[in-house]
Amino acid sequence: MATVVLVRGRRGRCLPALLLLRKWPWAQQPVRSATAGAKKIEKVLIANRGEIACRVMRTAKKMGVQSVAVYSEADKNSMHVAMADEAYFIGPAASQQSYLDMDKIIQVAKISSAQAVHPGYGFLSENTEFAEKCTQEGIIFIGPPSSAIRAMGIKSTSKAIMSAAGVPVVEGYHGDDQSNQFLMEQAGRIGYPVMIKAVRGGGGKGMRIAVTESEFLDQLESARREARKSFNDDAMLIEKFVDNPRHVEVQVFGDQHGNAVYLFERDCSVQRRHQKIIEEAPGPGIDPEVRRKLGEAAVRAAKAVNYVGAGTVEFIMDAEHNFYFMEMNTRLQVEHPVTEMVTGTDLVEWQLKVAAGELLPKTQDEIAHRGHAFEARVYAEDPDSNFLPGAGPLQHLSTPPADRWTRIETGVRQGDEVTVHYDPMIAKLVVWEEDRSAALRKLRYCLRQYNIVGLNTNVEFLLSLASHPEFESGNVHTNFITQHHSELFPPKKPTAKEILCQAALGLILRERVFTDEFTLHTRDQFSPFASSNGRRLNIAFVRNLTLLDGENKVDIAVNYNHDGSYSMQIQDKMLHVSGDLVNEGDCTYLKSSVNGVVRKSKLVIVENTVYLFSAESSAQVGLPVPKYLSAVSSMGTQGGAIAPMTGTIEKVFVKEGDRVQMGDPLMVMIAMKMEHTIRAPKAGTIKKVYYREGSQANRHAALVEFVDEETQSE
Structure with missing residues (x-):
């Protein structure tokens, strides 16, 4: 019997940016008769974590349904645990021993007296055995019958079923x-x-x-x-492989009474690593007739397997808008909020009602769509390093304010950590407006307000993508990022001198705050540490600052003027600078004037880096670290390959004595649910292999040591 530790029930509030879903004034829900024999769901267990667990809990709370969370060792202080009415520990961080352990989750459902289990997406959401076990134990599985999961989960089987149902296939x-x-x-x-x-x-x-x-x-x-x-x-x-296709999917919904409807399409064409990054509804440029055919084909697909609940039928579409069945996801999709925004529905509410045996809340004729919505997935990853996923603490996290037309779907808060054990998605930013151009403008505006410090993210890349002329025109396809790589990844330009002056001003003003606090605390106004005007540095009213723009040092000569302003010289350019720090909520803003141009930027200073976020741009300026304080050594990279992140060694291709060329594969590492090939940085002979298959390596650990060709020839 699996061991499950019960912890006391707890309640927690959501982030201020989280929005409880509301009914739209233009989309009144029709009154439907209660279905005879409908089951009552008063408590639901969410067999998942992070963003989707929090998403389901918000709707459950709105409906008066209690929520039960499960959590691993890595998630004991997580947001979804705090939000739940009850939370149960189910094992180590490894998902195979926690979130994928069916017996533990079913045992929690029994202990908590939950009538239903919502699997979210990923993990056990499309696992036929889990769906069947829930049914056998008298627990409602909030998803389709296991027969539908089985039929659509095996792509070869699903293709045959679709072909027989008259749905075009590749x-x-x-x-x-x-x-x-x-x-x-x-x-x-x-x-x-x-x-x-x-x-x-x-x-x-x-x-x-x-x-x-x-x-x-x-x-x-x-x-x-x-x-x-x-x-x-x-x-x-x-x-x-269809060259440059569009990825268009249709949201379908079925009930236990044989009814099925479609809630129109989403375009999910812009992807990296075959994973979606920006989704929108409706699909740009799709005319009503093609939309109808897409929807009807999707409903035929759903009815062919007697589908119940939320599902997505995915198609690829060529340049002539011919479409072909690709697969069916038998669960709620990550990108479901864009459908909710344009149709005025709450699909999780529909899931709970249909799982309880009720009729679909709307008929096909009653479902309409209005306006345009975008969803941008905010990931902990480095787009400049082939979107390499990352991990680390969210030292600073601030988001655009949520309102009726802006949603922040997340499972993390400031101070939380994105771990290597699970998917690196931080949040989904969802916006709605009356038309596509307005919605896209709003998306860019909100992305500028999504500020994260502590790890690499794709926010700047999302901005670059959302600003590309071809994306603005709706000319999207699955090869978009590769085709427009040079424009989406332009060469990095030196930081403008005006921005460097703002960074210097932020440092000086923060120093003044610390000095004022010291004076207030010591009450010694004559202390040499009680002055921030340059005098305590024994340089009268002048001081020199050195900042780092990337790896380049920038020297700034700062003159303290008697009126409280500053004259800053960078190379041969003199700039007149003034400003103040202003606290708004939990954030500090720098209001600055540089040569008469006034700007307001969010200021975050963490360790040796100054971050500036404004409505126009963001910047990151470093401070040099003295060599005697630097713990970074280049020794580990001189004679071998290092781990880019913490992960498990899945495959080792080399052994001691093997000769390799630059770029040859050395190992395959599994980290953050992805496979990464570690390649030889130079040509040479393998001297030592430090890890075996199945072992775990920490970030920056030496994986392979080898003698390069230059050393061998000496």
Whole structure:
């Protein structure tokens, strides 16, 4: 029997930026008759964590339904635990021993007397065995019947069902022969490029593109490794890769009485690593007739498997708006809020009602859409390093204010940590406006107000993406980022001198605050530490500051003027600077005037870095660290490869004595639910391999040591 530790029930408030979903004035819910035999759900267990757990809890609270949370060791102080009415510890950080442990979760449902389990997305949300176990134990599984999950979860089976239901499908091989040679023959028959997909895949896992026959086997093996890790099944299918397609999906909903409806489409074309990054509804440029055909095809797909609950039918669409079935996600999607914004619905509320046996809240004729909505996924990742996921503390977190048309869907607060154990998504920013251009303008405005310090994020990249002329025009496709890479990743320019002066001013004004506090505390106005005008530095009214713009040192000569302003000289340019610090809520703002131009920026100073966030831009300016204080050593990178993050070594390709060329694969690491190939930084001979397959390596740990060719030739 799995051991579950019960902790006392707890309540917590949401972040101020979180918005309880409200009914739109233009979208009044029709009055539907209560369904005879409907079950009553008074308590629901959310078998998930983070953002989606918090999302479900908000609707549960609105409906008067109690919520039960489960949490791992890594999540004991998390936001979803604080929000729940009850919370139960279920094991270590590793998801296989906690959030994926079906027996533990069902035991919690029994202990807490929860009538239903909401699986969220990911983890057990599309697990047929879990759905069946819930049913066997008399627990309502808030999702489709296991038969529908099984049929749609196996891509080869789903393709056959869709074809029989008259839903167009992409040419491919979905059979049982999984030998490498046979799959390669099928790829040649279909014609390159081909998409290699895990039969039980989802979320971009176990997917690779083979452009030529020569790379097919490498891509196949990589996809299989990731599929085994994610789904415990490495069966693959091969499909024709449609060049520059759009990824368009339709939200469907079914009830237990044979009714099914569609709530229109979402465009999720802009992706990296086959994972969505910005979604919108409705799809740009899709005319009403194509929209109707998409919706009707999606409903046929749902009815073909007797679907119940929320589901998404995903299509790829070519330039002529021909569309082909790709897969069906038998759960609530990450991007469901954009559908809620344009249709005025609460899909989690629909889920709870349908799971209880009620009729769908609306018929097809009663579902309308209005305006345009965008969702931007804010991730802990480094776009400049091929979107390498990251982890770390949220030392500063401030967001745009939530209102009726702006939602912040998140599961973290300032001070929380994004761990290596789970998905690196920090939040979803969702906005709505009357038309696409207005919604896009609002998205950019809100992204400027999404300020994070403590780890790398993709916020600046999202801004670059949302500002691209082709994106503004709605010319989106799945190859968008690759095609426009040079514009989306322009060369980094030196920080403007005006911004450097603002950073210097922020440092000086913060020093003044500390000095005033010291004076107030000591009451010694004659102390040499009680002056912030340059006198205590024995340099009269002049001092020199050195800042770091990236790796470049910038010297600033600061003259303290008698009127409280400053004259700052950078190289041959003199700038007149003045300003003050203003506290608003939990944030500090720098109001500055540089050569007569007045600006207001959020000021965050953490350790040796100054962060400035404004409505126009953001900047990061460093302070040099004395060598004797620096703990960073380059020794670990001189003769080998290091771990980019904490993770598990999945595959080791080399052994002592092997010769490698620069770029050759050394190891495969699994971290943050993704596979990362560690490659040789130089040519040479392997001297030592420090980790075995299955072992865990910490960030910056030396993985492989080798003697490079230059050393060998000496």
